[in-house]
Amino acid sequence: MSQSKQYLHVFPHNLLFTLLAGAGLCLAANPVSAIEPGADWVKGRILVQPRAGLDAAEFEKVLKPHGGHALRKIKGVNVQIVELPGNASEKAVLNSLRKHKNIKFAELDYILHAEKTSNDPYTPNEWHLNKMQAGSAWDISLGNGITVAILDTGVDATHPDLAGQLVPGWNMYDNNADTADVYGHGTMVAGVVGAASDNAIGVSSFAWQAKIMPVRISGTDGMASISTIANGLIWAADHGARVANISYAVSGYATVQNAAQYMKNKGGVTVVSAGNSGALDSSLADDTMISVSATDSNDVKTSWSTYGPFVDVSAPGAGIWTTTRGGGYSAVSGTSFSSPATAGTVTLMLAANPQLSPVDVENLLKTTAVDLGTAGWDQNYGYGRVNTFAAVQAAALSVSRDLSAPVVAIGSPGNNATVSGWVSVDASASDNVGVTHVDLLANGVLVASDNASPYAFSWDSTKVSDGEAQLVAYAYDAAGNYSASPVVMVNVKNAVDITPPTVTISSPINGSKIATKVLILAEAKDNVAVANTSLYIDGLLATTVTGGTLSYNWNMRRVSSGTHVISVKAVDTSGNAATSSIQVIK
Template sequence: MKFSRTLPSPVIQQRTFKLTFGAALAISAMTALAPQAHAARVDRADETEFARGRILVEPREGLSADEFEKIVRGHGGRRRKLGQSNLHVVDLQGNEPDDDVVEKLRRNPHVKYAERDRRVKSTMAVNDPYIGSAWHLTNIGANTAWDSAMGAGVTIAILDSGVDPAHPDLKASLVPGYNSYNNNTDTADVCGHGTAVAGTAAAATNNGVGVAGVAGKARIMPIRIAFMDAATNSCYTYFSTVAAGLTWAADHGARVANVSFAGVAGSSAVQSAAQYMKNKGGLVFVSAGNAGRDEGYTPTTTLVAVSATDNTNTKTSWSSYGNFVSLSAPGSAIWAPVKGGSYSTWNGTSFASPVAAGVAALLMSARPLLTSTQVESMLFSTAVDRGAAGRDALYGYGRVDAARAMQKALGGAAPVADMTAPAVSISAPLANSTASGSVPVNINASDNVGVARVELKVNSTVVAIDSAAPFGFSWNSAGAYNGMNTLVATAYDAAGNVKASAPVSVNVANANTVVARDTTPPAVKIINPVPGMVAGTVTVSINASDNAGAAGISQTLYIDNVAVAQGKGNAMAYSWASSKAAAGLHTIKAVARDAAGNSATTWFQVTK
């Protein structure tokens, strides 16, 4: 039976916003940021758009916490880890210009990336003063898809200005969220933008009031990342608060996340956080922007960027575009909730993005065992092709089609199994080279679908795990004995296919430490995770040191008092599938023992 409903006449509130269509074009230089490869596009006149004295840095996996601390302190910085990820916010307290610090860190072979923390604006364009209609739902075939699923069992994280907790179309669907801007649990809407975005994705369906979201039975997790700039009456966020919000959402069970702010697709930190969520089975959708131009961002598989179409399935004049766009979706005259309890029509890629996000939630609801990569593939392959044949800069793979995507998801036959193993090799260091101290290890890894993670083994011990491209490590050779040591990189894809690289033998030549009578125990730290919530696949990283040298250390990792991994040297890593563990508290314990038999233990608990 087809789902249908008659929408009651809502209270329509006409609202005036400082950001008009013309203003959206005027601020285009401020609402777009290219990735590191396009740093030259950042105009110095936009200096006010950066958070002075605050940058975002991700060290290479395997770099010890102490060594990373030395790098950061060398530039007068203090670091803060974002959730269970490897992302760090660094507050600079020295006199060195922020740009100089970022450039020096980018050249450091033990740093994966560094970028300045930038302020970006919400991608809401203008507010129509007339009663709209839910044209976008029939346009994408949502009513047909609803015959099979409506989003039940799926949590959509709305990273925005908060959500009105009392709105009649949203309050029953809300689950606890997080405020990454103020680091608290206050998720009330400070701009009004987040309430409309949340309603576009998942306003309650069949509740007799208001409007219907694309995934009206999904849960809504409000993540407040934004603040109201009183001087401009505009809603802004920073890359750092987006990245923090995404890692929190991923660690707390969200499977879909939406970020309707311009420029985030050009941030390395946001892309890393999006990959973190994707590795846990989720998908991140972002708006393309409202500048009406090619933003020039590099295409990425970490997130889904969405441009806006109108009721003729044509890209709107104000929607940004570029090769980074993955999908298009309706974003013009979208009827959505207004903070305070009423409704109105909205325009902008801010609303195209949650339409696509809602469709992803429908597929996950219909087939919960689908992987994030499979859901993404179904969205792309069933989109209605627009513009040039195939993927193009205006529409990506095409306008999202919920009915066709659902038909593919429920086609009867299971998705074709991926039987192709990744390709992986170590490009540096070279075989038979001599190494000492911290050594950059560069990895080439590729897959027909995508590489989920790469593990670095030194003499059969997994010393580090990298879960996001470009893959690479920082190996402290002091954790190995002098002489020839063997390095192997092992790549995994999402389907569980595994391939190990050809081994590379390296001659380690470090100064030996001699201790006449060793009675000092080693020091051991669990670097990741930290106490708190965990979800999905968790990388457990351990660092150890000893007065007699790290080469003589042996380590054992216990989860709930069961030994799950053992290794030698100063570093060890383990990929823990927490999804297979029971809900509740779990104990993570690391034990390090030196060559003289001295031992040390550290432990804490996490919640799944």
């Protein structure tokens, strides 16, 4: 039976809230300067990702000059939460760590805000469901079998439209199972995605047959650190969530991007708010998550919606009726609600076709969107306003079978390079759908895996014998396809060289009598390599050559009669030196 006429409800509430998804901009290239004016961070703490393969002891050596130490690791993404001494400047430490060859990225542990204001325009019905053609989509899918994680302030499990919709979640903030809503924001977000519907009470949602997994990431003030958000996303991915909604402005944060990649590698889709600054955010496009700006009932971007190159799609976010903490209902506005409208659509798509990959979902969402603004993609609407019916219909008809392997190559070190100690190895990989991870092998032994681009490794070359070593990278996609990079051969030189060169003077012969001039010939050899060879005559430097072969014409016309000393000194690449001397007579 069609469900298309079951979602128009009017509730005479006098209080109208606008929930802001996040205060502050998120510039990927330099998040410190971009976010500082509108956001705070956890003091005495930073987030650092070492290159894959760097061991704990070596990482602590990197931190030691700054007085820092690794507090704990964010599971699954190799991001370390680092504690700094009270007198340390977080920004100064970051600037230093970002220059270190063994560090992939370092950033502040920013705190993001969910803020409330009042006096939004009153909207008397759930217009967004009509605008997105959700009713027609319900003839295809209701969200059955899909779990949606709501990473937010908690969810009111006693609300009549949510009580039967929840599965157990987790409180990342307090590290316990209490996921009650402590601020009110999460209950509103959850209601947009999966409030009970077609039940003659309350509001309708997008995917009411889906299950809601509350993951509390904030304190009672509604604020959440990006490390807690990342931990919550990984927890959700590990506990069966196929879709995750984050109604905070998280675009541009490397730690959250790594967690979203972890979710993506498990077949999950992460949807996030663009933010409510009303300004341009220059964060770059990121394929680990779907970023959503907000539109009004006229398909126009709202004045308060953040926009920029990171926006993927847009969705209704003004005057959205939903559930509120304490059992009520209200109309709310913000990209906090355009995001769950999109997450609800994604849920319906995956329920209609569970075989879809995250890349399939994103592509279908974009290609079926209603193009607004400038033709094609633009920074206000992304690829357009989400059309739930078109997206779900396309998902149901889609046949996806990936048989193409990724392409991978090692960019550095170069072939035949001489290396020692900890070696930085950089690889690039691409795939028609998406790379899940890249493995680096040295002489056939796994060094480390990296699941997020850029693929950066630290290899301890002391674990192989000196001489030639073989480096190969393997790239994998979600379908199990994989390929190997071209082999890179490097020359490992770690052993301490204490052997000096040998020096032979072949001309003139020791004790020779010279009248006017003589050709001096010498040869130096070494177990590794001779760096330079120098000629001294009577203790004075006559010439120096690179390498071990020396030839010098000595004119003795103005040299006094008597005995003279010819010495040749060779130095190898480790600094070991040897000298050979002879005497000649004029």
